[in-house]
Amino acid sequence: MSTPAPSASKGTVVTGVIGDDVHVIGIRIMEYALRRSGFAVVSLGPLASQKEFVEAAIETAADALFVSSLNGHAELHLPGLRGACVEAGIGDILIYAGGQLTIRQPEWSGVERRFTQGMGLDRVYPPGTSPDVPIRDLAADIAARRRRAGAAAEASE
Amino acid sequence: MSAATRSRPAAAPPVTAGRWDDARFEAERARVLAGWRTGAEVDLAEAAALHKRRPALANVPRKRAWGRETGTVLIQPYGGVTTLAGHTELVRHLAEVGEADIVPTTVDSQTRNLKYASAEEALRASERQGKELLNGFPIVNHGVRGARQVVEAVEVPVELRIGTVVPQLACEIAFAAGMSSVTAGPIYYTAHYSRDTGFAETIANWQYVFRLIGRYAELGVPIGLQIHGIGTSTPFPNTLLGAAAVLETLIAAAQGARSFAVDARLMGNLAQDIAGVRAIREIVEEYVVRRFGYADAAITIDRKSWGGKYPEDTARAFGIVCYNAVSGVLAGADEFIANSVQEGVGIPLKEANADTLKAIRQVVGVMRGQRAALAGEEVETEVEHMKAEMRAILDAALDLGQGDPALATVRGFQAGLLDIPFAASRHCRGEVMVARDAAGAVRYLDPGRVPVPAAVLARHRACLERRAAARGRPIDYQTIVDDIFSISRGFLVRD
Ligand code: B12
Numbered sequence: 143m144s145t146p147a148p149s150a151s152k153g154t155v156v157t158g159v160i161g162d163d164v165h166v167i168g169i170r171i172m173e174y175a176l177r178r179s180g181f182a183v184v185s186l187g188p189l190a191s192q193k194e195f196v197e198a199a200i201e202t203a204a205d206a207l208f209v210s211s212l213n214g215h216a217e218l219h220l221p222g223l224r225g226a227c228v229e230a231g232i233g234d235i236l237i238y239a240g241g242q243l244t245i246r247q248p249e250w251s252g253v254e255r256r257f258t259q260g261m262g263l264d265r266v267y268p269p270g271t272s273p274d275v276p277i278r279d280l281a282a283d284i285a286a287r288r289r290r291a292g293a294a295a296e297a298s299e
Numbered sequence: 300m301s302a303a304t305r306s307r308p309a310a311a312p313p314v315t316a317g318r319w320d321d322a323r324f325e326a327e328r329a330r331v332l333a334g335w336r337t338g339a340e341v342d343l344a345e346a347a348a349l350h351k352r353r354p355a356l357a358n359v360p361r362k363r364a365w366g367r368e369t370g371t372v373l374i375q376p377y378g379g380v381t382t383l384a385g386h387t388e389l390v391r392h393l394a395e396v397g398e399a400d401i402v403p404t405t406v407d408s409q410t411r412n413l414k415y416a417s418a419e420e421a422l423r424a425s426e427r428q429g430k431e432l433l434n435g436f437p438i439v440n441h442g443v444r445g446a447r448q449v450v451e452a453v454e455v456p457v458e459l460r461i462g463t464v465v466p467q468l469a470c471e472i473a474f475a476a477g478m479s480s481v482t483a484g485p486i487y488y489t490a491h492y493s494r495d496t497g498f499a500e501t502i503a504n505w506q507y508v509f510r511l512i513g514r515y516a517e518l519g520v521p522i523g524l525q526i527h528g529i530g531t532s533t534p535f536p537n538t539l540l541g542a543a544a545v546l547e548t549l550i551a552a553a554q555g556a557r558s559f560a561v562d563a564r565l566m567g568n569l570a571q572d573i574a575g576v577r578a579i580r581e582i583v584e585e586y587v588v589r590r591f592g593y594a595d596a597a598i599t600i601d602r603k604s605w606g607g608k609y610p611e612d613t614a615r616a617f618g619i620v621c622y623n624a625v626s627g628v629l630a631g632a633d634e635f636i637a638n639s640v641q642e643g644v645g646i647p648l649k650e651a652n653a654d655t656l657k658a659i660r661q662v663v664g665v666m667r668g669q670r671a672a673l674a675g676e677e678v679e680t681e682v683e684h685m686k687a688e689m690r691a692i693l694d695a696a697l698d699l700g701q702g703d704p705a706l707a708t709v710r711g712f713q714a715g716l717l718d719i720p721f722a723a724s725r726h727c728r729g730e731v732m733v734a735r736d737a738a739g740a741v742r743y744l745d746p747g748r749v750p751v752p753a754a755v756l757a758r759h760r761a762c763l764e765r766r767a768a769a770r771g772r773p774i775d776y777q778t779i780v781d782d783i784f785s786i787s788r789g790f791l792v793r794d
């Protein structure tokens with residue numbers, strides 16, 4: 143496991159492949175791209191439970207969870223993850239998911255809705271997503287949050 | 300996780316390939332069968348009688364032996380869905396329309412991780428909703444009675460396909476239901492299907508299955524193994540697969556297994572892939588039959604297609620399927636294990652799966668009897684280098700393991716003599732790095748601690764240097780990533 147982000151880092155991301163899934167190649171490539179773009183990565187690897195994601199996020203004060211799932215069981219393992227974060231006091235952490243979230247490939251907009259609105263994830267990506275797309279989104283999402291947090295801190299001073 | 304199958308006695312026995320004594324097997328068996336309610340349906344004597352009532356060629360080892368004797372190339376798809384009705388219909392379609400020689404029963408990943416209760420829930424929900432919600436057939440939940448209906452639905456034999464470090468109960472159910480082979484073994488599944496489980500633990504879990512196969516053999520029922528060795532789903536040298544396949548075969552043979560279909564995988568470069576089948580066959584025979592003396596071991600080589608990312612476009616996937624068929628026939632492979640043309644889409648529809656088999660059958664049929672062999676210097680050099688490399692790896696590992704293949708496995712991975720890129724397991728060092736040369740052949744960028752002979756390594760390095768020179772850029776991590784995606788994009792290398 144890599145060390146937590148230095149404060150100068152663009153942010154800290156906990157990565158892993160959730161539940162009973164071992165498809166680890168894609169997330170490894172994603173991790174490499176994240177590190178190269180200046181993010182600190184805490185890698186859980188395959189077969190990672192919701193509990194491991196939450197604990198690692200708390201331990202490293204992570205900005206985001208990158209949850210990978212390819213084997214078709216995302217709908218068994220992702221529900222409840224947002225709730226578990228809320229319960230652990232990190233309810234507003236960014237949660238992205240990617241890989242192949244369904245058995246076969248039903249129409250994407252429906253899948254996206256189920257995982258974002260339905261399960262409370264921030265962003266989900268279809269199969270074949272190249273790493274630079276989520277990395278760009280992440281940088282923007284973190285920057286927006288830091289701006290908001292900064293403004294809130296100023297207002298309370 | 301079912302404590303019954305998972306917990307081991309306080310002091311785990313030392314790692315050795317030695318045959319389990321009856322007491323150990325029986326004690327373990329009681330625990331395994333108590334892992335889920337359907338374990339109670341297993342009755343060895345009754346199962347052996349059932350196997351014997353089936354036609355001879357409805358048995359995987361006999362079918363493979365028949366294929367080899369008659370020069371018939373066998374074709375087996377992948378496939379498994381959640382419900383009994385769905386899966387029965389699937390295997391029937393694959394056998395009748397796809398004319399599969401062996402039909403698969405691919406098990407879902409909840410079962411592979413002993414989550415029988417949640418598999419049960421998903422199975423019931425699938426039945427209620429008329430959908431297939433799991434990524435395979437939950438064989439333990441269906442039990443012996445359910446799985447028997449699958450076996451009895453077809454006249455061809457059934458192979459259980461299950462990547463797991465805890466195979467015991469699923470294999471008990473499958474064999475008792477009349478399935479006569481399973482995909483194995485401890486090295487591949489530790490590397491790619493687990494994160495924390497050590498090689499020693501997986502070896503013990505699989506030794507149980509191998510001993511169970513030994514028991515069936517003693518009752519006159521041959522049960523086969525498809526041996527994976529250590530492949531991976533990114534480009535890798537087939538030599539790593541071959542060396543690990545020898546160890547897996549030896550570990551299985553020690554418990555009484557005798558029928559081995561050993562993988563060789565398509566990487567893409569025709570000369571190298573042809574050499575791979577030949578070199579693996581020769582090395583497995585050399586070590587298993589001659590050095591270790593299993594004179595009655597039956598060894599066939601199956602050609603696996605490209606195991607990594609596929610194009611989503613099924614027309615392009617047909618291109619890969621047919622190219623693999625050509626290369627496999629030229630290499631003299633005995634069997635094809637066929638990813639469907641919907642590999643890049645998702646769990647395939649039965650129609651697309653059967654169509655894939657027809658495409659392969661067409662290629663095999665047209666090439667039959669031509670005896671065309673892509674020989675010549677390139678292939679011969681590759682075969683010699685591959686054999687030298689496999690011997691070097693095996694001899695170093697066996698040395699470290701004092702001649703015991705199980706100990707050689709555990710110590711070999713610890714020392715990094717055995718290694719593979721992009722493993723899921725933290726017990727693989729992952730120091731070895733590979734990339735394609737300008738002709739798409741797979742070469743060591745860095746062998747890590749794998750004892751690749753100097754002459755072999757020098758040739759690999761020279762090949763990669765030629766690619767780097769030709770494109771005017773060094774081979775780096777981005778190249779490795781590009782090489783992972785290249786086949787799905789329509790080429791081996793495009794610099
Ligand atoms: C390689 C592979 C395997 C290997 C995995 C090796 C390993 N340890 O990683 C092995 C052989 C072990 C394997 C096993 C199984 N597999 Co598999 N496998 C594949 C295959 C061929 C390629 C996957 C891959 O490596 N892609 C390459 C990587 C680089 O791409 P990627 O993962 O998509 O990742 C990229 C992006 O998606 C993105 N990304 C990934 N994750 C995330 C996460 C976030 C947050 C973000 C932002 C982005 C992101 O970044 C990556 C870089 O670009 C696919 C089929 C295909 N697509 O071609 C099937 C496939 C995924 N497997 C499948 C299945 C079902 C299984 C099995 C259950 C067996 C079975 N029934 O067939 C077992 C499951 C074992 C388990 N417990 O999970 C199915 C899934 C079905 C579905 N979803 O409909 C597929 C689609 C095959 C099929 N057509 O049936 N498999």
